[in-house]
Amino acid sequence: MNKLLLPMSKNINKREKKMTIISLKNVNLTRNKTEILKNITWQVNQGENWVILGLNGSGKSSLLKLILAEEWKSSGQLRVLGTEFGKGEIPKLRKRISVVGSFIAERFHSNIKAENLVYTGKFNSSMLYKSYRDQELDEARNLLMKIGAEALIGRTYGSLSQGEKQVLLIARSLILKPELLILDEATNGLDLFAKENLLKQLEQINKLENGPTIIYITHHPDEISDTFTHLLLLRAGEVVQAGKKDDLLNEKILTDFYQEKIEIQRIKHKYFIIPMNF
Numbered sequence: 001m002n003k004l005l006l007p008m009s010k011n012i013n014k015r016e017k018k019m020t021i022i023s024l025k026n027v028n029l030t031r032n033k034t035e036i037l038k039n040i041t042w043q044v045n046q047g048e049n050w051v052i053l054g055l056n057g058s059g060k061s062s063l064l065k066l067i068l069a070e071e072w073k074s075s076g077q078l079r080v081l082g083t084e085f086g087k088g089e090i091p092k093l094r095k096r097i098s099v100v101g102s103f104i105a106e107r108f109h110s111n112i113k114a115e116n117l118v119y120t121g122k123f124n125s126s127m128l129y130k131s132y133r134d135q136e137l138d139e140a141r142n143l144l145m146k147i148g149a150e151a152l153i154g155r156t157y158g159s160l161s162q163g164e165k166q167v168l169l170i171a172r173s174l175i176l177k178p179e180l181l182i183l184d185e186a187t188n189g190l191d192l193f194a195k196e197n198l199l200k201q202l203e204q205i206n207k208l209e210n211g212p213t214i215i216y217i218t219h220h221p222d223e224i225s226d227t228f229t230h231l232l233l234l235r236a237g238e239v240v241q242a243g244k245k246d247d248l249l250n251e252k253i254l255t256d257f258y259q260e261k262i263e264i265q266r267i268k269h270k271y272f273i274i275p276m277n278f
């Protein structure tokens with residue numbers, strides 16, 4: 001993956017100070033008589049970046065789909081960027097949120113060209129519903145150039161490696177200058193260095209004045225970089241703990257969370273969780 005440089009300017013738009021970005025109060029999600037999310041209460045404030053950590057099947061993707069209004073809560077109160085679900089305008093809200101993740105990655109046709117795919121980010125859609133003039137697509141091309149991915153211009157999505165696809169999806173996620181950026185297992189399929197580049201990219205996004213709030217969904221504690229301030233620990237559809245990263249990344253809390261004895265090793269800026277009974 002190429003080293004990524006951010007294209008955003010410092011004053012993207014004026015945003016309220018310290019607004020609540022995400023608020024869930026007693027939210028439940030039930031499908032086919034299965035309780036997928038149970039009584040979730042969680043608040044993300046401006047200035048915080050969260051990692052959602054959980055084992056397989058803990059409900060991470062379902063929580064993400066609720067926030068994106070791709071799933072509808074069964075009960076409870078849900079508010080994202082000031083829009084109350086059930087009252088506010090969801091299509092408008094969607095344009096303020098960007099997602100990078102496999103369930104987005106799978107939606108694109110293999111024949112779509114890199115610049116067209118990046119441009120779909122403008123409409124939060126997986127395809128372009130009309131043809132765009134070269135001049136319009138130049139915005140996407142310029143973005144790819146700025147992030148050092150000009151080699152991808154003109155290439156079809158299906159011909160790209162996993163790492164190259166991820167670069168495209170990141171460019172796509174930035175074209176709308178989102179207020180909320182969600183990454184769902186975004187390092188899947190990336191090699192060691194591509195993964196570090198992605199985490200570095202997030203660090204740069206985080207330094208932007210008026211940059212987006214970042215929500216990062218992962219299985220891998222070693223990806224909890226300095227960019228992140230808070231941690232949501234999700235198990236079997238329930239919040240086990242939610243709070244400041246520094247308060248939660250300790251052996252007692254994580255042993256309780258995983259229900260397995262673990263040890264934490266901090267090497268340089270990374271956390272490694274070692275299962276002790278294997």
Ligand SMILES: Nc1ncnc2c1ncn2[C@@H]1O[C@H](COP(=O)(O)OP(=O)(O)OP(=O)(O)O)[C@@H](O)[C@H]1O
Binds near residue numbers: 031034036063
């Ligand atoms: N429509 C549905 N009907 C019944 N059960 C469902 C439905 N959708 C999800 N589930 C179940 O809800 C649980 C949570 O799923 P989800 O995909 O949100 O977990 P996850 O934490 O993202 O998992 P992974 O890390 O494996 O991707 C799983 O047990 C899943 O099988």
